[in-house]
Amino acid sequence: MIAIRGATTIESDCGGQIKERVKELLCEIKAKNGLSDGDFVCIVFTSTADIRSYYPAKAAREAGFAFCPLFSALEPDIESALKLCIRVLVFAECKAPAKHIYLHAAAALRKDISQRINIALDGPAGSGKSTVAKILGKKLNILCLDTGAMYRACALKCIKENVSVFDEPAVAALMDGIALEVKYVEGEQRTYLDGQDVSAEIRKPEVSMLASSVSALGCVREKMVALQRQIASKTSCILDGRDIGTNVLPDAQFKFYLTALPEVRAERRAKENLQKGYDIPYGQILKEIIERDERDKNRKIAPLTVAPDATVIDSSYMTVEEVVAFIENKMQEKI
Ligand code: DC
16 A cells, blocks of 8 residues: 655635645546556545635545545644645555655645656757657656747737737737637647637748747736646646746756757758648748747847756757757756
């Protein structure tokens, strides 16, 4: 039998959120430890004294975990304790070592045992971030989030609604009502805009330039960064983007900045475009890459820049496999 620890936090003492977070925590413990219902021996919860509105054990029963004994107790009111926190101890029949799960603000509690890792992978367009991130995500069995796809979806929203990306108040109004979701289908990230899968549409070359402009707006970044942090707070992940190590996850354990000469990046993009059926002259791609670099590096909010604690990798003369191996080695050195 093993004892699996876990914890999560809520933002306010409300029954609805307690039910949602307890379910999320138990489902994550079950999935990450490969448990089936019959493996559970019992589940014990404690909650901080500021949680009064609902029993975590009741929330667990309602979430379908009634197949084993459930128990909850209140912790003493300790001043320095993390507020609004629910802790759990799951006893289960399992041969593998326990994988402990700490979610939301509780992620900061037990970094030593929670085995959660965050990797920030930043860099300019065409540096190979997305390809490398996907391979690493699969190898390490962690979630991979391409944050550029989210800014691309915002740009697509502007196109669809006929709103200029330079009209910030109009874009802000669009952001208020945007339904942007990132889902994983057979391990692949899919981006949904207003309920529709737009994963292919957001890769169109015309979306690329607008994505760079729209991503410079505070109203867009605020919303996307909150969403990215929310996704990253739940699980081990690798995020690729422009401001992950500097802004989205400044505490990420591993930070890499992947770059390459503009000419090499333009060549890579030209090849990718051809594969997708877009025949765009190399000269135009190079010009656009340089323009995007300029805009991404010089914007006021969260510009593309190397985090002081990031490892810079120039991939101009490296294969994808070499970049992946380099990152893996660096991570090993640090662990
Ligand atoms: O990586 P990409 O080409 O899909 O990104 C599209 C645009 O989104 C890019 O020009 C800059 C912007 N972006 C950003 O500002 N911050 C991120 N974390 C990711 C992308």
